[in-house]
Amino acid sequence: MLSRRSFLGTATALASASLVSGRVQAAGIPEAPTMDKVATQPPLHPSSGPEYRPVVTLNGWSLPWRMNGDWKEFHLVAEPVVREFAEGMKAHLWGYNGQTPGPTIEAVEGDKVRIFVTNKLPEYTTVHWHGMILPSGMDGVGGLTQPHINPGKTFVYEFQVKHSGTFMYHPHADEMVQMAMGMMGMFVVHPKDPGFRPVDRDFVFVMSSYDMDPGTYLPKVTEMTNFNMWSWNARVFPGIDPLPVRLGDRVRVRIGNLTMTNHPIHLHGHSFSVSGTDGGWVPESAQWPETTIDVPVGAIRAFDVLADNPGDWAFHCHKSHHTMNAMGHDLRTLIGVSKKDIAKAVKRLAPDSMAMGSTGMAMGEMEMPLPDNTLPMMTGSGQFGPIEMGGMFTVMKIREGLGRDDYSDPGPYRFPKGTVAYEIETPAAEPPRQDTQPNAGERKGAKGTKGMKGMKMKGA
Numbered sequence: 108m109l110s111r112r113s114f115l116g117t118a119t120a121l122a123s124a125s126l127v128s129g130r131v132q133a134a135g136i137p138e139a140p141t142m143d144k145v146a147t148q149p150p151l152h153p154s155s156g157p158e159y160r161p162v163v164t165l166n167g168w169s170l171p172w173r174m175n176g177d178w179k180e181f182h183l184v185a186e187p188v189v190r191e192f193a194e195g196m197k198a199h200l201w202g203y204n205g206q207t208p209g210p211t212i213e214a215v216e217g218d219k220v221r222i223f224v225t226n227k228l229p230e231y232t233t234v235h236w237h238g239m240i241l242p243s244g245m246d247g248v249g250g251l252t253q254p255h256i257n258p259g260k261t262f263v264y265e266f267q268v269k270h271s272g273t274f275m276y277h278p279h280a281d282e283m284v285q286m287a288m289g290m291m292g293m294f295v296v297h298p299k300d301p302g303f304r305p306v307d308r309d310f311v312f313v314m315s316s317y318d319m320d321p322g323t324y325l326p327k328v329t330e331m332t333n334f335n336m337w338s339w340n341a342r343v344f345p346g347i348d349p350l351p352v353r354l355g356d357r358v359r360v361r362i363g364n365l366t367m368t369n370h371p372i373h374l375h376g377h378s379f380s381v382s383g384t385d386g387g388w389v390p391e392s393a394q395w396p397e398t399t400i401d402v403p404v405g406a407i408r409a410f411d412v413l414a415d416n417p418g419d420w421a422f423h424c425h426k427s428h429h430t431m432n433a434m435g436h437d438l439r440t441l442i443g444v445s446k447k448d449i450a451k452a453v454k455r456l457a458p459d460s461m462a463m464g465s466t467g468m469a470m471g472e473m474e475m476p477l478p479d480n481t482l483p484m485m486t487g488s489g490q491f492g493p494i495e496m497g498g499m500f501t502v503m504k505i506r507e508g509l510g511r512d513d514y515s516d517p518g519p520y521r522f523p524k525g526t527v528a529y530e531i532e533t534p535a536a537e538p539p540r541q542d543t544q545p546n547a548g549e550r551k552g553a554k555g556t557k558g559m560k561g562m563k564m565k566g567a
């Protein structure tokens with residue numbers, strides 16, 4: 108039973124707390140929406156508070172909120188989730204509100220946000236608001252700026268978002284494990300002035316990496332460098348949705364990096380400018396043209412591009428191992444090695460086995476038999492054949508006449524007649540060799556040509 112003194116003490120503490128921060132009591136916890144679809148969800152237009160043009164999270168969604176006085180209230184639930192990287196492979200991870208990454212939080216410069224965080228993980232956690240300028244006690248560093256959020260408990264973060272830009276959230280508690288398990292999300296703060304660098308389409312995603320042996324369901328959380336699943340919003344090609352864009356749209360792409368290495372992200376067919384980082388907006392006078400932007404670890408890069416070139420444009424990490432899936436790792440290079448005899452012997456022991464690599468690794472239409480719950484190292488097909496990609500790869504599809512908020516896949520590009528690279532009948536002349544005898548070039552050249560053709564291994 109409360110004594111009069113402790114009641115008064117509590118009441119005074121509550122009154123002063125509410126004066127300082129507008130602190131709410133447990134009765135007022137807003138509901139926590141969840142998402143079970145892996146497809147990119149349509150933009151969440153604001154139903155209250157200031158107007159803005161919302162972002163679209165690649166293979167993700169934005170978290171709905173409620174207004175409580177002049178506070179925007181969100182509710183994140185940290186919990187175990189199952190995430191499908193692409194059809195055929197699921198991972199048992201940790202995330203927020205049903206998914207990893209967690210939903211994108213959107214607010215407007217000047218908003219007062221109150222974010223409830225409920226912990227349904229088997230260990231304690233916190234949430235750090237990466238890049239946000241806020242009071243130290245709201246920074247979410249377990250032990251340093253707050254007590255940890257124990258399993259079953261709910262904490263409240265309250266702060267005013269003072270700067271527009273692109274930020275992230277992730278735990279600052281058992282960080283190595285929790286981030287390796289997928290605990291992360293993006294936080295976008297829109298400018299108060301809707302006329303500040305407006306765009307027609309605004310995409311956002313966070314990059315994460317995992318080390319998962321083929322056939323397993325859990326990432327190795329102590330891995331430091333040797334990852335084999337390179338994901339955008341915990342999806343890998345061909346599981347990453349395309350970015351549909353209307354011809355002539357001004358497009359922004361915001362990319363966070365919570366992997367353990369940098370990623371040079373490359374867009375084909377366009378020149379873009381880097382418009383922002385997690386530190387804020389890059390002044391226009393300081394921007395320069397790029398086609399690849401390196402996104403460092405623990406950082407965000409946003410670029411703006413005018414989509415003035417119609418077509419299907421590859422959009423990917425330029426580290427070629429990052430556009431491969433798990434099966435592409437720890438293999439010997441066997442180009443030039445004849446494996447005919449050994450292949451026969453191995454086939455007797457393992458009839459599903461396939462000797463490959465003697466001429467390169469292009470597999471054409473062939474698919475190798477796989478263990479359960481893994482993905483081919485390179486896969487996917489387009490209108491002209493195999494795309495042979497995995498990991499951090501998708502396509503920006505620029506088309507005439509898409510609806511303003513239409514993010515459905517417009518299908519393969521219909522190339523205007525005469526605009527696609529084509530084969531000619533006449534064989535090219537042999538290049539002169541400087542280090543061979545007059546007639547040796549003929550012999551070696553003929554062999555070389557055959558070898559190059561063999562690289563494709565079609566029907567081999």
Ligand SMILES: [Cu+2]
Pocket residue numbers: 337369370371424425426429499
């Ligand atoms: Cu990469």
